[in-house]
Amino acid sequence: MTFPFDIALVWLDLVGVFFFAVSGSLLAARKQFDIVGSLLLASLVSLGGGVIRDIILGATPPAAFSNPAYLVPPLLATFLVYFLFSSVERFTSLLVLFDAGGLALFCITGTLKALSFGVNPVAAVLLGVTTAVGGGLLRDITANEVPQLFNSRDLYAVPAFSGAALTTVLWVTGAFNAVTACVVAALVFAFRVVAWRRSWHIPLAVNGWHRAGVDSGESRGRD
Template structure:
């Protein structure tokens, strides 16, 4: 049951992140192969990093071919359905938020199932959630979204990973509660984007600079 929960949510999360990667590939002028590669990298990267850190054998993304389906689907959807450039940046953010929301839950769950302690599971869940997006942005040669000071990115992921740890420790984690946790994270992230919620800057006394990305 727990495994099914992980696999179902995980594949949906891979799809969301893969769409964000394929959309970015389109915006950057990459070709269909680049779209598939960048989508795979962001969709599967966070989970691969998680599995490598957990050190429990080859990552599921490589041993289980079903993980290749979401990136293929994503590249196809973007190829056939994306019409104009104007809404793409916003779509990247929306699908990225979906991946973030699902991966902070599944990443934490996978770490807990492997026997990691609560703090390690929390940190690893956040790593899974933000890892793929960092890979995507670094590869596309721009400053990762997680560092944009105009809104909140990692804090919703921390929140979702924390909820997952709590639910798991009380035995309340199942497909429904896990999905609710992910939806809460997704909504938090979209609200942060919409209303420009932001955290204090890294140095207290500095003026908020104009943040630019590649």
């Protein structure tokens, strides 16, 4: 890996950490956690996926523990939500938007780091997805929420798979650069948000099963 690539990867990672951290703090606020609980949930969602990725790659200690810069976004997100949440709490889609931003960036950075470590393309895609959805899974379980990853009425992992696969193809073909990275991130973000807004979903685990309330015509409200 070249030095400029390392720097770009860290900055993309940090932006993704901030987006996910805000989503964690917003959920903590809506659950009426105290500020310490907000910080812990923000840290868990924003750093959890990267820690899992680094441990699998053998990049120890994980970046979240070896680089103090990774501790700044959760702190910043916690205090921003603490001071601003009262004025934005009516926007129920805000958490999803920040979560989608983190998902879009982490599926790229997770895949890139795996590829830079010499992992084969298929495994790199899987690690990219793990990085993207791992933190959100930990956040939802900790906050006693149904994990978005297992929500049959929504798409969460599929946008991450798409972004990781596109990143891998661009890397292998030599077409990956700052412009294409932005395009991939924008596509994943838009895919995730539109899927959420329109309640897109994929078939259930067993053919013939139906989603209660969705296939019968009941629609979920979106703010």
